[in-house]
Structure formats: C-alpha cells, structure tokens
Amino acid sequence: MKQSVHANILAITQSGRLEFEAIILMASLRRASPDWCGRAILAEPRPEGAWAGHQTTLSDAGRAILTDLGAEILPFTATTFGAAYPQGNKIEALPLLPPHEPFLFLDTDTLITGPLDAIKADFSRPAASMRREGTWPQPPLYGPGYGAIWKSIYDRFGLDFDSSLDLTQPDEHWERYLYFNAGWFVGNDPVEFGRRYLEWARALRDDPHDELACQVMDPWLDQVVLPLVIHSFGGGRPGADLAGLDGEITFHYRxxxxxxALGTETQIAQLEEAVAxxxxxxxxxxxxxxxxxxxxxxxxxxxxxxxxxxxxxxxxxxxxxxxxxxxxxxx
Structure with missing residues (x-):
C-alpha cells in the first residue's frame, strides 16, 4: 500500500557542523513543505558510550531554534560505532523511532525543496538513494571481482544474490550490483530495520571474510550493508514513486x-530564503x-x-x- 510521507523523519544532529546543517534542514522543511504534518525527529548522541570524551551536545541556541522549527530532539547512547565511525549514528539511532511505522531517514546535509506530502510510496518495500558513484568495492587486479565480492556477502547472510542484480548492466560493471547512497532510505519498521542493520554492520566490521580482505570498509560500511538490509526486507532500487527524493523535493548537497556548485538557481534561492x-x-x-x-x-x-x-x-x-x-x- 502506498503511503504519504507524513510518518516519521529521522536525521542526526550534534554539536558542530551537524547542528548548523540540521537548522538548514528544518528551516527548509518548514518553508518548502508547509502542509507536511509528520514528526521530525533529530537524534542527538550523548557524550558517553562510543562517544565518550567528545562534545556532542547541541548548543542552547541551536536547540531552541530547532525546537521552534518543530523538531523533536531525542538523545541516544551509541555503543557500537560512535566517534570511531560517525556514519554509524544513523544505524544506532533508528530504534528511537516508533516501531511498525513508516520512516524516512535523511542525512542532515539535505535541503528540502518541495512538498514531502506529495510523495506516495509503498514503505513495505524499502529503498534508498541512487545518487551514488562506484565507490565500493574496489576489486584487486587479480580478483575477486565485483560479482564475487558482493555474492560473498549475500551468501554470508543467507540472501538471494541473483535477484538483486540489474541485468541491464553488463557483468562486472559496478551498477549491475545493488548499491545505494545512504543519504536517504525508507522502510516501514525502523526498529527491526535498525536491528538487522546494526547486526550485519557489526559482523562485517568485526569479522570480515576472505573476499573483503583487500577492501576498505571505512567510510563505506554503512553503504555496503544498506543494500543487503533493504534486499532482505523485499526492497530494492527506488521506483518512480520516490523520484522526488533526489529530485524536485530533496537535495542531498553533502x-x-x-x-x-551543483545546485540549481532555484535550489540556491530556496536555501537562502529558508535561512533568512x-x-x-x-x-x-x-x-x-x-x-x-x-x-x-x-x-x-x-x-x-x-x-x-x-x-x-x-x-x-x-x-x-x-x-x-x-x-x-x-x-
């Protein structure tokens, strides 16, 4: 069943750059999508656990602005990744969201440029951003190649590899294999999605198997595991119903x-108006x-x-x- 994106948005914030980016995100959301009435949840890592010894708490002024813009700021304690791999925040924060409810994760460096409520999607079929480059894997000269590396991970977690392939792309071309940018992804149960995401990411980090011996996992770990999790829940490449994400509705500027450099004149004007x-x-x-x-x-x-x-x-x-x-x- 296709649902409007009125449910729950999750993004990460903490002191420093992410605080300022979160303000841009929320200000642009309120300006470009005034009729959107879902929850906007900003996950704030506590300065403990895997973030111990680091300043993560938002400034009082930043917190007040974000709250005025309608954000719910919820703290969490990272236990697995933290400062050693900040990209892991998105994995560990997912259980903050209500279970069994559709969710949209957005990287904080995202500009909202259109009405989110215009998007209708089947959240029971997870998907993620295709605005990516062939950053991972980097097959060594004498192998294994793309196919063998990806298949080894699917096999490890008991997933069907062949059904994940884009057969319009040639063998050993990186786009043949399911690979996303983790700047946005959607699903219908953040708690179960997050549990599986954390379990598999920790497994590959702590015990990489032979085919991964020559592969660099930092900073790509979240993007390596994301397609596996999406595929395991019956999802895959996004369809036309999600075209507004990375389209007329959101811009992941990074x-x-x-x-x-990359934005249109309209997107730049929307940024400047949102933060005026x-x-x-x-x-x-x-x-x-x-x-x-x-x-x-x-x-x-x-x-x-x-x-x-x-x-x-x-x-x-x-x-x-x-x-x-x-x-x-x-x-």
Missing part, C-alpha cells in the same frame, strides 16, 4: 560548497561555511562561477578539488 530569518541568521553566522558562502554571498560570487555554463566533471572528487584549489572548500 557539503555547503557543493550546493553552490533573523534568529536563524544570527546563529548560522557562527559557522564559517554559512557566514561566508550564504550571508557574505561568496557561494554565488566565488564558487558558482567556477562551474556555471561549463560541463561538470563526472566525478565529485574533481569538483571538490577545484573548489579546494580556489580556497573555498569550507566545511
């Missing part, structure tokens, strides 16, 4: 300079990327002209390097 409020502006100006790129307009004046009217490099790394070479890689 880093603020990339928003000015006096209280938001006062707080975001404490964060150098926002102060210089948004409020001092260096994103428009310095970053955007590097790419405007020219073909973009095919790999994001090349775009980052061009911005960095000009001194505007502010993150």
């Amino acid at each position: 880093k603020l300079p990339l928003l000015y 409020d006096k209280a938001i502006r006062r707080h975001l100006r404490e964060w150098e990327p926002a102060r210089k790129l948004i409020y001092q307009r260096k994103g428009r004046e310095k970053v955007r002209p590097l790419f405007e009217g020219r073909p973009l490099p095919r790999q994001e790394r090349a775009i980052r390097n061009q911005i960095r070479a000009k001194g505007w890689w502010l993150v």
Whole structure:
C-alpha cells in the first residue's frame, strides 16, 4: 500500500557542523513543505558510550531554534560505532523511532525543496538513494571481482544474490550490483530495520571474510550493508514513486560548497530564503561555511562561477578539488 510521507523523519544532529546543517534542514522543511504534518525527529548522541570524551551536545541556541522549527530532539547512547565511525549514528539511532511505522531517514546535509506530502510510496518495500558513484568495492587486479565480492556477502547472510542484480548492466560493471547512497532510505519498521542493520554492520566490521580482505570498509560500511538490509526486507532500487527524493523535493548537497556548485538557481534561492530569518541568521553566522558562502554571498560570487555554463566533471572528487584549489572548500 502506498503511503504519504507524513510518518516519521529521522536525521542526526550534534554539536558542530551537524547542528548548523540540521537548522538548514528544518528551516527548509518548514518553508518548502508547509502542509507536511509528520514528526521530525533529530537524534542527538550523548557524550558517553562510543562517544565518550567528545562534545556532542547541541548548543542552547541551536536547540531552541530547532525546537521552534518543530523538531523533536531525542538523545541516544551509541555503543557500537560512535566517534570511531560517525556514519554509524544513523544505524544506532533508528530504534528511537516508533516501531511498525513508516520512516524516512535523511542525512542532515539535505535541503528540502518541495512538498514531502506529495510523495506516495509503498514503505513495505524499502529503498534508498541512487545518487551514488562506484565507490565500493574496489576489486584487486587479480580478483575477486565485483560479482564475487558482493555474492560473498549475500551468501554470508543467507540472501538471494541473483535477484538483486540489474541485468541491464553488463557483468562486472559496478551498477549491475545493488548499491545505494545512504543519504536517504525508507522502510516501514525502523526498529527491526535498525536491528538487522546494526547486526550485519557489526559482523562485517568485526569479522570480515576472505573476499573483503583487500577492501576498505571505512567510510563505506554503512553503504555496503544498506543494500543487503533493504534486499532482505523485499526492497530494492527506488521506483518512480520516490523520484522526488533526489529530485524536485530533496537535495542531498553533502557539503555547503557543493550546493553552490551543483545546485540549481532555484535550489540556491530556496536555501537562502529558508535561512533568512533573523534568529536563524544570527546563529548560522557562527559557522564559517554559512557566514561566508550564504550571508557574505561568496557561494554565488566565488564558487558558482567556477562551474556555471561549463560541463561538470563526472566525478565529485574533481569538483571538490577545484573548489579546494580556489580556497573555498569550507566545511
């Protein structure tokens, strides 16, 4: 059954960059999707457990702004990943959400650009973002290849490998194999989804099998395990019903300079309008990327002209390097 995305959104926040990105996320949600009435839950790791010795608590000013924007800030204690692998926050925070209810996880560096309530999706069929590059695996010269590496993981967890393949892609081409960007994913039971995600991610981290011997798992572990979890719940590549995510409704910009490099004029205007409020502006100006790129307009004046009217490099790394070479890689 297809359901509107009115249920529960989950994103991660903590002191520093994620606090400021969470404010952008929430401000853009309220501006671009005013009729959306679901819960927006921001998971805040406590400075204990796997985050012991690190400052994770939001500032009082940031917490007040996020609360005013309608966010529910819920603390959790990370026990498995924490500071050693911050991407694991998304895995360990999923049980904060109510069980047996549809959910949408969003990376905090996401701009809402359209009405989330316009999306109708069958959440019983999990899916995730296809806005990715062939970052993992990197098969060694003499093997194993893509197929053998991926099949070994499916076999380890008792999953059917062949049904996950995109047979329109050639053998040993990375897009043949189920691989997502973990910037957004959906499902219909966050507690069970999170339990399986944590169990399998911990297993691959702690006991990598032979086919993974030459593979780098950090920072890719969450994206390696995500397709397996999605496939195990009967999900797969997103269909047209989720096209608005990474489309007209959300923009996973990753880093603020990339928003000015890759975003449309409309998306950049939506960002700037969303954070024009006096209280938001006062707080975001404490964060150098926002102060210089948004409020001092260096994103428009310095970053955007590097790419405007020219073909973009095919790999994001090349775009980052061009911005960095000009001194505007502010993150």
